[in-house]
Amino acid sequence: MSRQIDYRTAIREALAEEIERDPNVFIIGEEVAQYNGAYKVTQGLWAKYGDKRVIDAPISEAGFIGMGVGASMLGLRPVMELMFWSFAYVAFDQMINNAATVRYMSGGLLHCPIVVRGPANGGTNVGATHSHTPENLFGNMPGLKVVCPATAYDAKGLMKTAIRDNDPVYVMENTKLYGELWDVPEGEYTIPLGVADVKRSGSDLTLVAHGRAVITCLKAAELLEAEHDIKAEVVDLRSIRPLDEQTILDSVRKTHRVVVVEENKPFCGVGAQITAMIQEKAFDDLDAPVARVSAIDAPAIYSPRLEEVQLPRPMDVVTKALSIC
Amino acid sequence: MVPAGFSKRHYLTIMSAILKNEPGTGAQFAQEAINQTLEPSDKVRFLRDMVRIRNFEERSNKAYSQGRIGGFLHLYIGQESVAISAASLMGPNDHMITAYRDHGHALAVGMSMNECMAELYGKATGCSKGKGGSMHYFAPDKNFWGGHGIVGGQTPLGLGIAFALKYQGKTGSCLCFLGDGAVNQGAFHESLNLASLWDIPVIYVIENNGYSMGTSQARSSAYPEYLAKRAEGYNMAWDVFNGWDVYELRAGFHRAMHRAHTESRPTIVEIATYRYRGHSVADANSKVYRTKEEIEQYENLFDPITRWKNTLINEGVITEEDYRQLNHEALQEAEAAAQFAEQSPWPTEADITADVYHEVDHQTESGLTGKHFFND
Structure with missing residues (x-):
């Protein structure tokens, strides 16, 4: 049964379904809860799932992303929103030195099942500091996975897979795509990473x-x-x-x-x-x-x-x- | 005494802090409930653990000078009492994470000399299969989460470990160690704010050994006195205690852990301690930014092993001969660890690309789709 929903709604459905499926999944980020998301991707999730599962973080990317990395080592599955991927640069040490290498440097004793997601795009007239597209930077780091969905269908299926994956997955979305409508089937599906x-x-x-x-x-x-x-x-x-x-x-x-x-x-x-x-x-x-x-x-x-x-x-x-x- | 260019108000080395504190006998702390419950066997174990750490590090230092160990080697000698006191209080839901000076913490939580020495040698039998080295020891089965090389980089991770405990409804804590050089890193301050804001049971343990590499506290901290006082900026409890007496350390750690367990509130504790060796073995200036006398003064007055040994002799728990025996055993254990490391196999070339991705290592469906490595 097909229907049309936009890209942001597709991501929201993926987040909601995974929160319901796995008690270890929670969302954290700036304005993701009570404000309903800077780009409304998380709209309604805090009202539905409450403070434990949908957490507003202060503007403190190194702090809350590093916290998510640490929490994931004990089995939680944080989905961390960057309001813009451009803000990843203030959390680089946590996202690269810690998330990408902790499994390796422990000889495989640890793993880091995190998702970091948010928009990574130019074209919205917000200047250079807010328009970075760092898929090549993070893709350069063994230990990380990088996903860039183009459609609502892909965004939902890839997001669900990313959350279930046991390695750090960085999902780069696009504000100019958030409102685009696409055919998305009702019900659950996933799309494997690494399949074009x-x-x-x-x-x-x-x-x-x-x-x-x-x-x-x-x-x-x-x-x-x-x-x-x-x-x-x-x-x-x-x-x-x-x-x-x-x-x-x-x-x-x-x-x-x-x-x-x-x-x-x-x-x-x-x-x-x-x-x-x-x-x-x-x-x-x-x-x-x-x-x-x-x-x-x-x-x-x-x-x-x-x-x-x-x-x-x-x-x-x-x-x-x-x-x- | 005050170096040129520094106001007296700002001049505070660890030595002047130490000299203000008369080295007590620890007797008043011995009376605290947390220490009253100790059995003689526990007390001997603390001594043995400290002696084992020191012998391990002396032996690793020798291996380093023989060219058996690459990279850095940050020795903990002089600070052993801190790690073993903290580890002695850990229950099943208490966790530990530290920075790059991690050998003492690793041995204190129960990692073996063999796996730790082999890691230094870069051998496949090392605790990280030779992939992490000196700064990156891990033992999640012992609630020990590293071993982190970037100064201050572990402070949000410690927060996350404690966050996870709270999320899972467990009564526990995370002891997150850092040095005096890490307190000026932004990630630490972000972590403090979040810890206090969200009532996270994390304990930040500043092991203040007086020098961040070659830079003294007086030249690095705008706060002229205690580094832990920065907690006040985050509405957080803080405490300062001496690092050379096991009773005092246990009493201090217990206060912070009790706060974490009962109130789910964070604490910063600052511990006055001292490293006898350089920042790393490669620190050519370890006797330039401080005097030889300063090092000797500390060793003579405050060496934690000597002091604990004397405490136990005074209490009639051990004799000098017991101590010599214990030291001898640790020396032999360290020597055997070096032999184990020496004889262990190197990792293979194929190991270079293992342990990068969990899904690839486990050959899951996700690990089999798409290309993860790009050399061909």
Whole structure:
């Protein structure tokens, strides 16, 4: 039985279902309880589940995220909201030195079943400090898992899996996607981490993307087909680490041309990793160099007119695609 | 006495704090209920544990100078009484976490010399399979949660452990140790605020050995007197006691743990103690930022092992000969641990990528989807 709900509601359903399923799951973050969430993802959860399960934290990311890491070592499963992923930088030591390495440094005696979630995106005219997209930074850390859902369906299924996972999973959402409506079935389902999704089939070109760049690619694919008769396949990574290389390679072997698209900066980004992997493992299948589209390589600009330009637009993807087709 | 550029008000070294406190006999603390219930065997065990820690560290120091141990080696020598007194009070729901000077705490909670020494040698038989090293010992089965290398980084974790106890409805506490150098880290202050705000049964134990690496308290803390007094800024109880007498330490720890158990309230305790060796074995300046006399003065007056030994002799619990025997056994145990470490196998190359992800290690469905490692 299908219905349409928006991305934020899908995440909220995942949180509520997991709170009900497992008494060790609790939510903590700034304004998540009585204020109902800065972006209303957690709306109504405090009223329903109370102080123990939905906790308002003071503005103190290193404190409450480190606390969650410690609590997880004893078996709790904190789901910690960052109002923006940009704020992760004040909790870096806890999120990397502690969460990512405590299992390793204990020789496997400990594990850290935490989720840190919140929006990680530019495009909302809030300036560079609030517009970071750190999936590449955290994806660089063995021990961490990073997930970037593009649709409501994926957001719900991936969030439930993230909460049940026994390793630290960092879920990067997008404020510009929170209000987007998608078909989401009633009832419970999960989506495994590390499994990409072909969001649109095509035979001429592969567009690889994650997060909101997937939506950009879907629009670009429509334009390419309507105006240039190019059938683009859109591969949504969904999960950055673990990474589904096979689905990317299968698509490349079918289409022989690739554009890797991301809203992050180009240098040492996820796209760089994917591009290197494709040239190494599918070199003979390529009919053109792997092309990339990323955000323009500067801190996120405030000016609304220009921030639109700084992030990849469907036309940017089309232009890049035409350059290799 | 006061170095140039420092006001007298700010000049407070651990030595001047110590000298203000006449080294008592500990007799008044011996009378406290928590110490009255001790059996002679308990008292001997405390002495043995301290002596074992010291022998372990002396032996590891030797191994370090022989090139058997890599990286850092932060010795706890001089502070042994603190860890063993705290550990002696831990019940099934009391937990411990500390910073990088962790050998003493690890042995105090019951980790073996073999696994600890082998970890220093980087061997597969080490407590962390040779993956953590000196600063990263763990024993969750003994309620010991590390062993953390970043100064102050463990303070939110200690908060979280105590939070989990409260969440699970358990009456317990978490003893979270830190040094005097950690009190200026932001994560510590965030933890203090949350601990007090949410009534978390965590006890922050500042082992004030006078120097954060080479920087004295006078040169690092705006507060001219007790570091623990910072608790007042967070509406939290605090306490200060001396670190060289087991009775006094147990009495002090008990007050804080009782508060945690009965009121679910946090405490900062500050303990005046002293490390004889450098910040780490590699600390070339350990006799530059302080005088040789200062070190000797402390050792002569306040050495916790000598003092506890004398206490037990005075009480008629042991004789000098008993002590010599105990010391000899610890020396042999440490030597055997070094031999064990020496003869243990190295971890294999395949071990490098094990223990990174729980799901991969356990070959769960989640561990089998997607690529977790990227070398090929």
